[in-house]
Amino acid sequence: MDFTPTPQVESLLERIKDFNEEHVYPAEMELLKAIDEEVTVESGRAYPEGLVELRERAKSEGLWNLFMPDERYGAGLTNWEYGMLCEEMGRSLISPMVYNCSAPDTGNMEIIAEHGSGSRRSAGCGRCSRARSAAASR
Numbered sequence: 001m002d003f004t005p006t007p008q009v010e011s012l013l014e015r016i017k018d019f020n021e022e023h024v025y026p027a028e029m030e031l032l033k034a035i036d037e038e039v040t041v042e043s044g045r046a047y048p049e050g051l052v053e054l055r056e057r058a059k060s061e062g063l064w065n066l067f068m069p070d071e072r073y074g075a076g077l078t079n080w081e082y083g084m085l086c087e088e089m090g091r092s093l094i095s096p097m098v099y100n101c102s103a104p105d106t107g108n109m110e111i112i113a114e115h116g117s118g119s120r121r122s123a124g125c126g127r128c129s130r131a132r133s134a135a136a137s138r
Helices: 007-038 049-060 077-090 105-115 118-136
Strands: none
Touching: 007 049, 007 077
């Protein structure tokens, strides 16, 4: 069996490594602290502001919902291909949140894509494919 990554996976892996080096690792400790301080029942926030900004940046660069095997909503990778990316994303405690690849995001998005109404899929998954299209056109 050939375990050579496809050009798409090689490109994504390099982009994730670069993104982590430039944006994730330098902010990791600060964002972990912010999660404890800013994400409370009273605040009603799911993520601290700095993490929201990183998530938007990752989304705009097409590094979003990489787990989705359907190219309309994600990268269209096989589980094996996605696994190679997970190895790199798993080097940081916050990067799964940055790339929208942590539970419950993955399961929720898969259910919406598979069973959601057209409007629900468009609202939940359409943003992801638009961001991916924008990044691919660069």
